[in-house]
Amino acid sequence: MKAALTQYYPGDSPLHRADPRAKFVAVTALAVALFTRDSFAALAVYAAAGALAFALSRVPPRWAWRALKPVLWLIGLTFFAQVLFAPGEPFFTVGPFELSWEGLRLAGFLSVRLVVLIIIGSVLTLTTPPVALTDALVWLGRPLRRLRVPSDELALMVTIALRFIPTLLVELDTIMRAQRARGADFSTGGPLRRARALVPVMVPLFVVSFRRADELALAMEARCYTPGVARTRLHPLHARPADAVLLVLTAAVIVVASVV
Amino acid sequence: MNADVVTLEKLHFRYPGADRDALAGLELTVAEGETLAVVGPNGSGKSTLACLLGGLARPSAGRLATACGCDLLTAAGRQAARREVGVLFQDPENQLVAEHVEEDVAFGLENLGWAPPAIRERTDEMLASFGLEDLRRREPHLLSGGQKQRTALAGVLAIPRRVLVLDEPTAMLDADGRDELLDAVRQLRAGGLTVVIVTQEMDEVGIADRVVALERGSVQFDGACEELFARRDLVRRLRLGLPLAGEVALALAARGRPLRRLPLTLEDLVVEYEAGGAEEGDQLWLTVGEAHDAGEARVPEEPPAPPSPSPSPAQPGMSLRCEDLSFAYDEGGRPVQALQDVSFTVEAGASVALLGPSGSGKSTLLQVLRGLLEPAQGRVELDGVERRESRAAPLQREVGVVFQTPELQLFAASGAQDVAFGPRRLGWPDDVVEAAVEAAMELVGLPLAEFGERHPYSLSGGEQRRLALAGVLAMRPRALLLDEPFVSLDPASRRDLAAVLARLVERGTTVVLATHDVDAAWSLCCEVLVLDGGRVVAAGRWGAATDALAGAGPLSPPFFVELWRRLGRDAAEAPRTAAQAAEALA
Numbered sequence: 001m002k003a004a005l006t007q008y009y010p011g012d013s014p015l016h017r018a019d020p021r022a023k024f025v026a027v028t029a030l031a032v033a034l035f036t037r038d039s040f041a042a043l044a045v046y047a048a049a050g051a052l053a054f055a056l057s058r059v060p061p062r063w064a065w066r067a068l069k070p071v072l073w074l075i076g077l078t079f080f081a082q083v084l085f086a087p088g089e090p091f092f093t094v095g096p097f098e099l100s101w102e103g104l105r106l107a108g109f110l111s112v113r114l115v116v117l118i119i120i121g122s123v124l125t126l127t128t129p130p131v132a133l134t135d136a137l138v139w140l141g142r143p144l145r146r147l148r149v150p151s152d153e154l155a156l157m158v159t160i161a162l163r164f165i166p167t168l169l170v171e172l173d174t175i176m177r178a179q180r181a182r183g184a185d186f187s188t189g190g191p192l193r194r195a196r197a198l199v200p201v202m203v204p205l206f207v208v209s210f211r212r213a214d215e216l217a218l219a220m221e222a223r224c225y226t227p228g229v230a231r232t233r234l235h236p237l238h239a240r241p242a243d244a245v246l247l248v249l250t251a252a253v254i255v256v257a258s259v260v
Numbered sequence: 261m262n263a264d265v266v267t268l269e270k271l272h273f274r275y276p277g278a279d280r281d282a283l284a285g286l287e288l289t290v291a292e293g294e295t296l297a298v299v300g301p302n303g304s305g306k307s308t309l310a311c312l313l314g315g316l317a318r319p320s321a322g323r324l325a326t327a328c329g330c331d332l333l334t335a336a337g338r339q340a341a342r343r344e345v346g347v348l349f350q351d352p353e354n355q356l357v358a359e360h361v362e363e364d365v366a367f368g369l370e371n372l373g374w375a376p377p378a379i380r381e382r383t384d385e386m387l388a389s390f391g392l393e394d395l396r397r398r399e400p401h402l403l404s405g406g407q408k409q410r411t412a413l414a415g416v417l418a419i420p421r422r423v424l425v426l427d428e429p430t431a432m433l434d435a436d437g438r439d440e441l442l443d444a445v446r447q448l449r450a451g452g453l454t455v456v457i458v459t460q461e462m463d464e465v466g467i468a469d470r471v472v473a474l475e476r477g478s479v480q481f482d483g484a485c486e487e488l489f490a491r492r493d494l495v496r497r498l499r500l501g502l503p504l505a506g507e508v509a510l511a512l513a514a515r516g517r518p519l520r521r522l523p524l525t526l527e528d529l530v531v532e533y534e535a536g537g538a539e540e541g542d543q544l545w546l547t548v549g550e551a552h553d554a555g556e557a558r559v560p561e562e563p564p565a566p567p568s569p570s571p572s573p574a575q576p577g578m579s580l581r582c583e584d585l586s587f588a589y590d591e592g593g594r595p596v597q598a599l600q601d602v603s604f605t606v607e608a609g610a611s612v613a614l615l616g617p618s619g620s621g622k623s624t625l626l627q628v629l630r631g632l633l634e635p636a637q638g639r640v641e642l643d644g645v646e647r648r649e650s651r652a653a654p655l656q657r658e659v660g661v662v663f664q665t666p667e668l669q670l671f672a673a674s675g676a677q678d679v680a681f682g683p684r685r686l687g688w689p690d691d692v693v694e695a696a697v698e699a700a701m702e703l704v705g706l707p708l709a710e711f712g713e714r715h716p717y718s719l720s721g722g723e724q725r726r727l728a729l730a731g732v733l734a735m736r737p738r739a740l741l742l743d744e745p746f747v748s749l750d751p752a753s754r755r756d757l758a759a760v761l762a763r764l765v766e767r768g769t770t771v772v773l774a775t776h777d778v779d780a781a782w783s784l785c786c787e788v789l790v791l792d793g794g795r796v797v798a799a800g801r802w803g804a805a806t807d808a809l810a811g812a813g814p815l816s817p818p819f820f821v822e823l824w825r826r827l828g829r830d831a832a833e834a835p836r837t838a839a840q841a842a843e844a845l846a
Contacts, residue, residue, distance in 0.1 A: 183685025215354035223368035234366035
């Protein structure tokens, strides 16, 4: 369940070891560049780059499918909307719908572009633990501290939320099973009835979450946590020469794609 | 005598909105290098004291309050005290913040702004000394309770401390986790650390040099452990838990056969008993008058006969049968076998202890029996009816299940409403629901008149658990499945719950009790079913089934069986309770 939520696939590939800031910058740059060129040749370059990156990450290919599955409906919708509504010379007409080669071409282009985008994005989330990703965002968002955005506190909040999701999921599961054994029924009836059926689950879950939060706050203070005071990290972010290579390669891909 | 590291004089603390002080003029000193145990019932102020010592709460008033030279009466002093005094809390789950073990251990040092290489070095040192090296990259939710608590302890001590305060550190742990943690504490103590351990378990008191008993926020007793144990009145009033060896000694004393001193372990008891007990003129740890009090006091602790829960005539128990059950969990695409070819029979009205190490399949088996999980293969029969048959559906409803920490399921605004949830879902008419609620609450010792209107969350932990049990009993189950019902209860609450379960067994309800606690199982259940790695490794009556496993298997023998063996008696005739043991030994 955790895997589905956070998408991290533990490993030791060059991409796993890369600095999360470099990965984040590279992926953002590729995503933006991907959407600024409308040629099939450029798309092929980005698709090749995405496939290469995915191979480099040594994540099993079925994880690419897992990343794509939840957004298939979006890709499908994009495809049909383009096929049916894009302007062009129709070669086939069904009722109010007209199919054109231009429409098909555009629909294929946009759908493939979405797939490439998701593959490139998933390389980032599959090779970077969520906390490292948060650290990268906090570092990149440092200028915002001037604007009094509490970036360190936000990072810690994300860490704690991720830490407690599995705990609360187990708790939710236990409570639901206990109430089901007492005759609760969560799967029949209209929306109102179903919402009411959840009361015996949500009340205990909130109570236990508040108690956990309360005790956690105390335990954090007991370990000298003081909000607003600068912290150091066991694993500080370290840029290495390999990260420069990653950024240069990314730039190269974008340049190639812009000239083909 | 070493210098005092903690001095409290006339210390008061009151929670906002409370009508009395949680700490009322507390006086306490702790010497450097000393191990102090703090005992007392719920609400006596033990946990408040732990927070105050750690600089985590602001005293309402006080003449003097210092810890490691920091003035706890000032904000700056409390902030400084947090660096010197470490506090470990009860629930390990609520103390871990980071995504992996090693980052959690480092959390305190990160907060103090140590340089990364120094954090690395100190974290590695802590991981090594608490045996966590192999778990450093493990996520907290994948750890066992004992591993979580050791991680939390390593995190507390990563910041170099002069004093360690432990607030009921083993209350949420199983027996193995408890032993691991106490070993760690013993080592720290031997290393010269000052330790304050808040506890309700008397055998944990035994590791301290000195014990302080609190009641209603002030000190009722301050002295050596043996002196406290001799004060039976106080031990009872403070709701402390005595190990079985101590219970036997008290019961012996009540029969006019006092031992020279109060034993806390089986070894001690054997030695003291074989030494022939106390002689004329021995300095007794228990006066004879107290002994008689103690003996008499044992009687009401046995379940008092419930004043006729009449509306529900005792229903006959249900028989349960499993044949070649197999079940596998799906973990990230890989099947993990939890049960394999499990076959057994539970006669109607029998009480069966389901024993086995963590992960042996106990919880899974209970859920399959209740029909909450569908077995991949095999059959389950309720009263001889295969569960998939349609006429088994009403029988399925008569199998009650109490999950671990069942108080989690409490949600209604009053006790009676919560207990009524199940019966109402069964569609019973109002008067039947009311009768069922009243009978169930009576049965668990929370009479409707007194507890019906109270909010579930205002009850103590033990009362909440019994209320949750009432919610299951109100549905009038003929078979009851319990998953670790004693975990994280204080000793007195454990006794109360055991008494309720004994009453159910007596009434003829079929009971299947999954537990780590072999002694609780021994006193309640007539048969055992031992699982290991999802397979049945022993089943049937105690003795025949368990002898083969003793020592080598996943099971240590019950206290009384081992006692009888050590005393050279016939283990087949070992007693079930301390009173029975004393009767045979006196």
